[in-house]
Amino acid sequence: MSERVHESNLDSLVGALRAETDAEVRFDPGSRGAYSTDGSNYRQVPLGVVVPRTVEAGAHAVQVCARFDVPVLSRGGGTSLAGQTTNAAVVIDWSKYCHALVSVDPAARTCVVEPGIVLDELDRRLADHRLKFGPKPSTHSHCALGGMIGNNSCGASAQAYGKTVDNVRRLEVLTYDGLRMWVGPTSKAERARIAAEGGRRAEVYDGLDRIVDEYLADIRRGYPKIPRRVSGYNLDSLLPENGLDVARALVGSEGTLVTVLHAELDLVPVPPYESLLVLGYDDICRAADDVPHLLEHCSPGQLEALDGRMAQLMREEHAYLDSLDALPEGDSWLLVQFIGDSRDDVDGQAHALLKAIGRSEKDASVAFSDDPRREQKMLKAREAGLGVTARPPDDRETWEGWEDSAVPPERLGDYLRDLKRLFEEFDYNHPSLYGHFGQGCVHTRIPFGMRTAQGVADFRRFLERAADLVASYGGSLSGEHGDGQARGELLTRMFGERLVAAFGEFKALFDPGNRMNPGKVVDPRPVDGQLRLGPAWRPAAEETHFGYPEDDHSFTQAVLRCVGIGNCRSHQGGVMCPSYRVTKEEEHSTRGRSRLLFEMLGGHADSTVTDGWRSTEVRDALDLCLACKGCKSDCPTGVDMATYKAEFLAHHYERRLRPAAHYSMGWLPLWSQLATHVPALANSALHAPLLGRAGKRLAGVDEARQAPVFAGRSFVRWWRARGDERPDPADPSTVVLWPDTFSNFFHPSVAMSAVRVLEDAGFRVAVPTRPVCCGLTWISTGQLDVAKRVLRRTFDVLRPYLDAGTPVVGLEPSCTAVFRADAPELLPDDQDAGRLAGQMRTFAEQLVRHAPEGWRPPELGRSATVQTHCHQHAVMKSDADHELMRRAHLDADVLDEGCCGLAGNFGFERGHHEVSLAVGELGVLPAVRAAAPDALLLADGFSCRTQIDQGGTGRHALHLAEALALGLEGPLPGERPERLADRPERPSRTARWATTALAATAAAAGGREAVRRLRRP
Known part of the structure; x- marks a missing residue:
């Protein structure tokens, strides 16, 4: 807490903010913990958080804070890498509500925005005008324009369009003491008018004149003439030759001077055509040497670089392999993008460059593409740099601190060689070097030792040496990410004492009380202070249920995977993160939850979460986590919040009464086993108006949810009735079909159809007839001891198949994912868990990769809209499914609309129904409604099918196995049988089960007419 804020004052401040501002005011421990850090090495617990509903409310919140003399910090996406957005201040989060595109002037190519608008969203809203904002940092999917202005963001596209400062026309700003004004270039006439009006505004402009007059020569000499100077205040924008541009002088000031309320931006046309040339080199220094030569012969839209170390990390992490496959030979690469008005234009630019440098498109070290999809694959490898290098598989931790230095491009190669020698001197081996080489900006993450006193001392000493090195090259401490706390203390090494003194006067002019984001840039806190870790960090050592094999078997290490990329x-x-997309709450993002788990570890004396596993703050933040596992694959550092949530719930409710839903839906496999004896009675009870409502209340189920219907006969009962002889587990054609709870008790047609298709492919199917379960529902509700017992019983039932190495085919993605990922982590020392993980296959994997040669799926010849289950997306991936659909002649539109929103028990639990449906309405449900009436609708997940069925779409989805089984049935009456004539002979089987499976599938698909539409040539 700020030394100038006492508890009584703080209470009064909170009361005033709540009474006087139209904002969400949060001074609770959970909110403060979620905002305690950003993407940097630093941590400071804020006084509280204000989320204004309007720009006016945000401005008024600043005025209230000024009345109580408390510091203020504006925040957008919170991804700053130098500590700009962590402070012991009142955080104003503009991103939830203040994200309007206020106006667009297509003719002038300008727009006015509120500070919370995300860059990608702005570009989407400008798309109809064929315009966009030029700078595009790698965080473009979630960075806010206010944050880009605060940081003077750049990105790869700055090669063509410049930094944010070069694209800002005017700003509406508010000073801490209440001066609100639009600023921009100031003509002599405008300057005279301001002086004549007098008052605080005239005082500011008089001060600007005085600073320029006093430091004119220093400003002209002291700023490096390079394209990527982001460090320091932009006093050069105040020079007479630059039009006394106050807006551009404030860009990059990191919230230390003013609050930005609106911004008028310059826009650029969206280039109609692009091409990409990739050049391979022996090492990254030689690639850097070639940059000036390339720039002599072309003016690219981007000139990016990545080195062999990053490629190695991608291979070790099995990430972006498609991107690597698209790269030519070499151990480092330059990616040169051209933009133009025609394909001939961009192709011609690339070929002209090749000719000028004596290379050919046919060279093994050259790759050329004018295919946008292929280009994006190659560029993804470069854009992924921060995530790939953040947590290398060799168990080292890498950190920010010297991640964006910049030098003149013509001196880049020599700078990299000296930087590498500095790495060797400090024993910081193998940091990856990549970045925006066309502008001399170098990105890296270094394995600083941030947990010991010696490691932190070396960190400080390295930064001082590196700052001197880059200054000797006429470079900038920061070429993109700003100064904040990471480089503020080092600015005198770059600018000298006089210019840094000028920065102080500039700060005092706008913020004389040092209340705007204090301790950054001017009078900065030390680079080794307020560290997120540091030698004083003492997290609690906890015994856990999961093994965390990729995190040194440590829950603490697992939580530290989140580095704040956002x-x-x-x-x-x-x-x-589906819940964040609905609520726009930091606490409901994967990052926010990770922050609270970090606070729960209790490593700092001022940790906001003080009751460990019993924490209500952490429980509340995790309550809306859907456990979709999307973060396991989509997070660049592999955070697995579903696992962390299960771990937390297990400890939180240990020896305590649990929510009712944990007993009802958490024990669903057992209740389903009992209900299968009297399915009609169970269905009547669940759906009877009075009894059903009472049952839902008792079970903790939301009353708006319809209970799923138990099938009249379970799949396993149907299987037993077949009376087939159990196949030999050692027979290479034998496969075990996993009878998951959902395919067994609710949608048996899925499993029946799978039997049909697997047997058609020549496999002999075995099905466990004793009760088995993956334990999913117990895992998702944190009943991990029960889940372990369930899994061990399952292994006992599967013993003959585990011993023989028999493949086990899963139909329900969530259950398959348990065996592939959760079970081995929950039972890390159990050999059976490891064996089953290796033997578990998806339905599509079995058919695509292991079916007998010559087998072909039925040719369905239909379009299909496909929703991929989140767990499949995260754990198994869908390559085999896509290939199987291709072979079945399905024209598949695979949705990229995120989670369906049901997510197992989540969407059924009381209090989650609104969020569940809101998630579905973000993409999946509208896409289903928009699907062509005659298109198949495929969703392998029970949750996805249920959400589609109950989400007001008027559609019913099939499992891929059901669709293929329909295609295998004989012709309907009156249809021609020719298309089956060349099919291999199928094993004989009774007609009874085939008729049953077809009838059940047809009912799910919407009746016999749906079958006819599917089968119609």
């Missing part, structure tokens, strides 16, 4: 705050595409 991809979980994206609004479209991928899976994570």
Whole structure:
């Protein structure tokens, strides 16, 4: 807490903010913990958080804070890497509500925005005008324009469009003492008018004149003439030759001078055509040497670089392999993108460059593409740098601190060689070097030892040496990420004492009381102070249920995977984080939850979470986690919040009464086993108006949810009735079909159809007839001791198949994912868990990769809209499914609309129904409604099918196995049988089960007419 804020004052401040501002005011421990750090090495617990509903409310909140003399910190996406957005201040989060595109002037190519608008969202809203904002940092899916202005963000596209400062026309700003004004370039006439009006505004402009007059020569000489200077205040924008541009002088000031309320931005046309040339080199220094030569012969839209170390990390992490496959030979690469008005234009630019440098498109070290999809694959490898290098598989931790230095491009190669020698001197081996080489900006993450006194001392000493090195090259401490706390203390090494003194006067002019984000840039806190870890960090050592094999068997290490990149705050595409996309709450993002788990570890004296596993703050933040596992794959550092949630719930409710839903839905496999003896009675009870409502209340189920219907006969009962002889587990054609709870008791047609298709492919199917379960529902509700017992009983039932190495085929993605991922982590020393993980296959994997040669799936010849289950997306992936659909002649539109929102028990639990449906309405449910009436609707997950069925779509989805089984049935009456004539002979079987499976599937698909539509040539 700020030394100038006492508890009584703080209470009064909270009361005033709540009474006087239209904002969400949060001074609770959970909110403060979630905002205690950003993407940097630093941590400071804020006084509280204010989330204004309007820009006016945000401005008024600043005024209230000024009345109580408390510091203020504006925050957008919170991804700052130098500590700009962590402070013991009142945090104003603009991102939830203040994200309007206020106006667009297509003719002038300008727009006005509120500070919370996300860059990708802005570009989407400008798409109809074929315009966009030029700078595009790698965080474009979730960074806010206010944050970009605060940091002077750049990105790869700055090669063509410049930094944010070069694209800001005017700003509406508010000073701490209440001056509100629009600022921009100031003509002599405007300057005279301001002086004549007098008052605080005239005082500011008089001060600016005085600073320029006093430091004119220093400003002209002291700023390096390079394209990527982001360090320091932009006093050069105040020079007479630059039009006394106050807006551009404030860009990059990191919230230390003013609060930005609106911004008028310059826009650029969206280039109609792009091409990409990739050049391979022996090492990254030689690639850097070639940059000036390339720039002599072309003016690229981007000139990016990545080195062999990053490629190695991608291979070790099995990430972005498609991107690597698209790269040419070499151990380092330059990626040169061209933009133009025609394909001939961009192709011609690339070929002209090749000719100028004596290379050919046919060279093994050259790759060329004018295919946007292929280009994006190659560029993804570079854009993924921060996530890939953040947590290398060799168990080292890498950190920010010297991650964006910049030098003149013509001196880049020599700078990299000296930087590498400095790495060797400090024994910081193998940091990856990559970045925006066309502008001399170098990205890296270094394995600083941030947990010991010696490691932190070396960290400080390295930064001082590196700052001197980059200054000797006429470079900048920061070429993109700003100064904050990471580099503020080092600015005198770059600018000298006089210019840093000028920065102090500039700060005092706008913020004389040092209340705007204090301790950054001016009078900065030390680079080794307020560290997120540090030698004084003492987290509690906890015994856990999961093994965390990729995190040194440590829950603490697992939580530290989150480095604050913020991809979980994206609004479209991928899976994570569905609850954040609905609530726009930091606590409901993967990052926010990770922050609270970090606070729960109690490593700092001022930790906001003080009751460990019993924490209500952590429980509340995790309550809306859907356990979709989207973060396991979509988070660049592999955070697995579903596992962390299960771990937390296990400890939180240990020897305590649990929520009713944990007993009802958590024990669903047992209740389903009992209900299968009297399914009609169970269904009547669940759906009777009075009894059903009472049962839902008792079970902790939301009354708005319809209970799923138990099948009249379970799949296992149907299987037993077949009376087939059990196949030999050692027979290479034998496969075990896993009878998961959902396919067994609710949708048996899925499993019956799978039997049909697997047997058609020549496999002999075995099905366990004794009760088995993956333990999913117990895992998701944190009943991990029960889950372990369930799994061990399952292993006993599967013993003959585990011993023989028989493949086990899963139909329900969530259950398959348990065996592939959760079970080995929950039972890390159990050999059976490891064996089953290796033997577990998806339905599509078995058919695509292991079916007898010559077998072909039925040719369905239909379009299909496909929803991929989140657990499949995260754990098994869908490559085999896509290939199976291709072979079945399905024209598949695989949705990229995120989670369906039901997510197992989540969408059924009381209090979750609104969020569950809101998640579905973000993409999946509208896409289903928009699907062509004659298109198949495929969803392998029981949750996805249930949400589609109950989500007001008027559609019913099939499992892929059901669709293929329909295609295998004989022709309907009156249809021609020719298309089956060349099919291999199928094993004989009774007609009874085939008729049953077809009838059940047809009912799910919407009746016999749906079958006819599917089968119609």
